[in-house]
Amino acid sequence: xxxxxxxxxxxPDPIYRQLMAQVRRLIASGQLAEGDELPSxxxxxxxxxxxxxxxxxxxxxxxAEGVLQRNxxxxxxxxxxxQQSAEPQALIAPAIAQLVEQARQLRLTPEQVLEAVAxxxxxxxxxxxxxx
Amino acid sequence: MNAALIxxxxxxxxxxxxxxxxxxxxxxxxxxxxLGLIGRNxxxxxxxxxxxxxxxxxxxxxVKLFGEDARTLSTAAKQRIGYVPQxxxxxxxxxxxxxxxxxRGWQPKWDQAYAIxxxxxxxxxxxxxxxxxxxxxxxxxxxxxxxxxRPDLLILDEPVAALDPIARRTVAAILAEQQAxxxxxxxFSTHILSDLERLxxxxxxxxxxxxxxxxxxxxxxxxxELWRLPAxxxxxxxxxxxxxxRRISEPAPAVLVxxxxxxxxEALESQLSGALQVQKLTLEDFVxxxxx
Numbered sequence: 001x002x003x004x005x006x007x008x009x010x011x012p013d014p015i016y017r018q019l020m021a022q023v024r025r026l027i028a029s030g031q032l033a034e035g036d037e038l039p040s041x042x043x044x045x046x047x048x049x050x051x052x053x054x055x056x057x058x059x060x061x062x063x064a065e066g067v068l069q070r071n072x073x074x075x076x077x078x079x080x081x082x083q084q085s086a087e088p089q090a091l092i093a094p095a096i097a098q099l100v101e102q103a104r105q106l107r108l109t110p111e112q113v114l115e116a117v118a119x120x121x122x123x124x125x126x127x128x129x130x131x132x
Numbered sequence: 133m134n135a136a137l138i139x140x141x142x143x144x145x146x147x148x149x150x151x152x153x154x155x156x157x158x159x160x161x162x163x164x165x166x167l168g169l170i171g172r173n174x175x176x177x178x179x180x181x182x183x184x185x186x187x188x189x190x191x192x193x194x195v196k197l198f199g200e201d202a203r204t205l206s207t208a209a210k211q212r213i214g215y216v217p218q219x220x221x222x223x224x225x226x227x228x229x230x231x232x233x234x235x236r237g238w239q240p241k242w243d244q245a246y247a248i249x250x251x252x253x254x255x256x257x258x259x260x261x262x263x264x265x266x267x268x269x270x271x272x273x274x275x276x277x278x279x280x281x282r283p284d285l286l287i288l289d290e291p292v293a294a295l296d297p298i299a300r301r302t303v304a305a306i307l308a309e310q311q312a313x314x315x316x317x318x319x320f321s322t323h324i325l326s327d328l329e330r331l332x333x334x335x336x337x338x339x340x341x342x343x344x345x346x347x348x349x350x351x352x353x354x355x356x357e358l359w360r361l362p363a364x365x366x367x368x369x370x371x372x373x374x375x376x377x378r379r380i381s382e383p384a385p386a387v388l389v390x391x392x393x394x395x396x397x398e399a400l401e402s403q404l405s406g407a408l409q410v411q412k413l414t415l416e417d418f419v420x421x422x423x424x
Contacts, residue, residue, distance in 0.1 A: 012413060013353065042313065045309065049308045051311060051333060
């Protein structure tokens with residue numbers, strides 16, 4: 001289970017935020033559901049050779065956001081509210097913000113960007129269709 | 133209040149004809165924290181580590197370990213420390229097992245079962261002569277000898293420099309486990325930033341014997357950004373503003389900023405009447421920029 005995560009220590013994003021994003025994604029994609037247990041801090045630290053305080057920090061922040069629930073003497077679990085807070089739209093918002101920023105710098109109109117996004121969707125769909 | 137594990141004040145060390153190896157270095161390491169010490173070759177990392185341990189005497193300044201003066205450290209305090217020097221310096225005629233026995237006699241809290249488990253993970257064989265081990269294996273053995281009494285403070289000088297990538301990852305995992313289990317604090321010097329980013333809570337940059345900064349790794353990554361200037365704006369035309377760390381003209385005009393010191397992108401964009409392009413920096417990028 002700790003092996004589900006992947007960390008890139010040299011990415012600009014700090015490791016605690018990489019972990020938070022991955023937990024949210026696992027919940028959004030249904031791989032973690034309400035009540036499911038998270039690996040212990042020690043298990044993640046040992047499996048990925050990362051500082052335990054970094055893992056604790058990510059868990060504490062997810063707990064503060066209501067995504068995870070701390071259980072006395074037992075593993076952290078996915079909270080009831082965690083499922084709602086991990087809406088797919090919320091997860092893709094940072095990527096969209098980045099796209100819009102780059103589009104502005106390139107002086108593209110919203111219509112041009114939407115058209116390009118739709119075209120990208122179509123190529124992805126058709127290539128997946130072929131693979132099946 | 134618990135004393136800091138390490139506390140130095142104005143450490144200064146001057147080498148005849150070579151200038152300052154250390155110049156006014158003041159730093160603290162709190163319980164549970166791990167400090168990665170970086171800097172170019174000759175920046176003073178090894179001198180700082182040796183001075184912390186009382187192996188090198190400063191010309192000025194003081195070192196306290198666990199609140200005690202490092203020069204007159206009690207035996208009890210010494211037994212809370214583990215140290216892995218850059219060159220292991222272990223006697224070549226001894227076997228691995230013989231070395232373990234010797235340390236076991238010195239360290240009352242020595243955990244032999246743990247020492248043997250570590251040896252196996254690092255693929256050390258007990259009847260091997262130390263002189264026949266590779267430099268990397270000797271470094272691995274020095275690590276076992278420094279860890280088996282489960283120190284509260286582990287100090288490592290370039291611990292993984294001679295290790296291959298697999299052994300390096302094993303060492304990082306061993307250290308991370310020990311941190312998780314016992315709350316051990318560490319101070320280590322390294323050139324390998326990915327190890328630092330895995331294990332360190334704080335990073336300190338030493339440059340010509342002076343500390344350029346000590347910061348939390350996470351905060352550094354969250355707060356430091358590079359802003360590329362709008363087309364046609366020269367970097368010398370950027371006014372001073374809070375959080376500006378440096379103006380960069382090559383390869384493209386940009387400014388290095390610290391959000392924690394109040395750098396505001398909106399404010400600068402309105403002053404320059406153009407959009408800034410934001411780039412997040414890796415620790416390595418930031419270190420290279422800082423040393424330019």
